[in-house]
Amino acid sequence: MALPSPNLDDRRFQQLVDEAKRYVQQRAPEWTDHNVSDPGVTLIETFAYLVDQLLYRLNRVPEKNYAAFLDLLGIRLFPPAAARAEVDFWLSAPQSETVLLRAGTEVSTLRTETDDAVVFATAEDLPIVPSSLDRLVTVSAAGEQSDATARLAEGADVPCFQPRPAAGDAMLFALPAVVPGCILAVRLDSRVEGVGVDPRQPPLAWEVWDGARWIGCETGGDTTGGLNRPGEVVVFVPAGHTASVIAGRRAGWLRCRVTEPRPGQPFYSESPTVRRAEVFTVGGTTTAVHAQTVTDAPLGTSEGVAGQRFRLARPPVLLDGGAPVVEVAAGDGWQPWTVVEHFGDSSPTDRHVVLDATTGEFQFPPAVREPDGSLRAFGAVPPKGARLRVPQYRTGGGTAGNVARNTVTVLRSSVPYIARVDNREAARGGVDGETVENAKLRAPHQLRLQERAVTAGDFELIARQAAPSAARVSCVPAGDGVAGAVRVLVVPDAVADEGERLRFEQLIPDEQVLAAVATALDERRLIGTRILVQPPTYQGVTVVARLTTRAADPDRVREATLDALYRYLNPLRGGADGRGWPFGRAVQYGEVFAVLQRVAAVAGVEDLRLFPADPITGRRGAPAERVDVPPDALVFSHQHQIVVTTADRDGVS
Secondary structure, three states, rough: OOOOOOOOOOOHHHHHHHHHHHHHHHHHOOOOOOOOOOHHHHHHHHHHHHHHHHHHHHHHHHOOOHHHHHOOOOOOOOOOOOOEEEEEEEOOOOOOOEEEEOOOOOEEOOOOOOOOOOOOEEEEEEEEEEOOEEEEEOOOOOOEEEEEEEHHHOOOOOOOOOOOOOOOOOEEEEOOOOOOOEEEEEEEOOOOOOOOOOOOOOOOOEEEEEEOEEEEOOOEEEOOOOOOEEEEEEEEEEOOOOOOOOOOOOEEEEEEOOOOOOOOOOOOOOOOOOOOOEEEEEEEEEEEEEEEEEEEEEEEEEOOOOOOOOOHOOOOOOOOOOOOOOEEEOEEEEEEEEEEEEOEEEEEEEEEEEEEEOOOEOOOOOOOEEEOOOOOOOOOOOOOOOEEEEEEEEEEOOOOOOOOOOEEEEOOOOOOEEEEEEEEOOOOOEEEOOHHHHOOOOOOOHHHHHOOEHHHHHHHHHHHHHHHHEEEEEEEOOOOOOOOEEEEEEOOOOOOOOEEEEHHHHHHHOOHHHHHHHHHHHEEEEOOOOOEEEEEEEEEEEEEEEEEEEOOOHHHHHHHHHHHHHHHOOOOOOOOOOOOOOOOOEEEEHHHHHHHHHOOOOOEEEEEEEEEEEEOOOOOOOOOEEEEEOOEEEEEEEOOEEEEEEEEEOOOO
C-alpha cells in the first residue's frame, strides 16, 4: 500500500470566504451587510478564489518531489517505438537492369478529410534484380532429376511431376541470379486441365534455398489453378535467398513442390504438363518504418566542463535500431562518443554519454568530489569550444503507425519504374511513449526487481520492458519435469481485419522481438536458470450455430453474430473483460450460448455446437460442450459457421 500523500492546506474556496467574513466581524463590526451583492463581499470572494488556486499549486509539491525522487533513482520514461510494415513496390513493367530503391524512400497512407497521412520510410536499400528462366528441372520424391530445358524450348509438353504425383515431387526453376526480397511472376502454359486437385487449394508449395534449407514463399494471384491451366503465379521471395548447386549448375533456384494433402484436400490423379514457362521480376518487398531519419543534427558547443547537457531539436529518439552516436569536432575530423546506460563503469578517458531518449537529452560524464577532496571523473569531457553533433538518428513512432493492411498505398518519393505500392500485412510494433503516471506505477516494481529475474512476475516485467510492442506476456513452467527452466510466452499486438477477425500468422511474434526478450532475460536470470522465449500455443475453436431472427435482413444478423464470436474468442481483446482470453481457460458451451443470445435481433439459438480445431492444419475434432485449453495456450477463433433463418411470431418461416 502506498504511503498517504500529505495535504499541505486543505482549505477550499467557501472555507476561505467564511473565514474572511469572521475576521470582518472582529475587525470591522460596523460592516453588517455580508450579502453576495455587497462590493466588499465580491472582493473577498475574488481573493478567496486566487488563494484557492495557490493552495492547489502548493499541494502539488509532493507530486513534484515524487517525480524528483524517481529521477534520482534513475527511472526514465520509455521512448515510443516505431511500427514496421512489409511494403511491396511494384514495377510498371519488367526491367532489364536492376532498379535500386534507396533507403529512406517514403510511402504513406492516403490522407483523408479526418485523418492525416501516416508516413513510413524504407529501412535499407532494396535492389530489384531482373530475372529470367535459365533451366527447368524436375525432381521426383526419390531424388531422380530430369533436365527439361531442351524439351521446353521445342514446345513439347513437359510433365511437372511423376505420372502419378507423390508428395515431394518438385519442379525447379533456375534463375540467372539470386533475387532476395523480390517479387517474381512465373508464367506457365498448359493444355492439361482437371487433374484431380481443387484449383482453389492445390497441394503445392513454392520455396527457395536460403543456404541451409528450403524456405516457403508467399504467393498471390495464382491464375493457374494448381498448374492446371495457362496463367501465372506471383511469388514473394524472402530476403534469405542464396545460390545453390542443383543438377550440376549453380544458380538461384525456385521450386514448386507437391505437399502432403490436408484432410479433405483433393490430390493430383495425374501430373500437369507445361509447354512454355517464363520467369520475370515484377517488384520487390522491403521493411518500412514509421519514423523519420534526421542527419547532421547540431547539439551545441562544449564549455569544457563536466556534466554538460544538450538536447536535440526534434525528440524523441527511437532506439529500435540502436542508440545514436554523438560526434565531437577534433581537428579536421569528428570523434565518436558512445551512448551507455550509466557512467558507473566509465573510466576518466572513456568517451561516453547517457541519453534520455524521450526528451532527446544527452548528458556528458560528471565529476564527483571524493572524501579526500579530489575529483573523480566518470568519463572524458569534450574540450571547450568543440562543436557537437549527432550524425544520424530516427524520430517518430507511436501507435498511429499500426495501420491496417492494404492501406500504405501512396509513394511519396519519386522512384523511376515504380508504379504502385501496398502492404500485404498490417503494420505492427508501434507503441506510444510512456506517461509519467505509468512510470510512477512501474517504479515500485523496478525497485523490488533490482534487475534480477527470480519470480514469474519478474520475468514478465522484464519481458514487457524489453518488448513494449508485445500485447501480452506470460511466464509458465517449462513442463516435462525440466528443472530450473521457464517459458516466457510472447503474444504480439495485431491490427485485426474487419469484424475483429485475426489471422493465425498475425499472432506469431517477430524473431527480433523474441531475441530482444531473450537477451534482456539472459542478462538478469539466476545462474542455472534456462529460459525459453516463444509464442504460446493456440487452441482453435469453431462455433457452428443455427439462429432465428425477426429482422428483415438475416445476413446482417449473421455478420453481427460472427463479429461477436470473433470479438469474444479473441486472444488479444476477448474474454469477459475484453482484455484478452485468459491463458488456459476452457471455452464453455453456456458462455458461448450467452454471447449469441446477446446479439441484437437474435430471436433464439436453435442449435449450437463447439468443435476443437487445429488452426494450422484446419483439422476439426468431435463436437463437445467444453473445449479445454492447455495452461500455456490461448483461444483462437477458427472459421465459425452461422446460419440465420427468419422467424415469424408463430415459428420459423
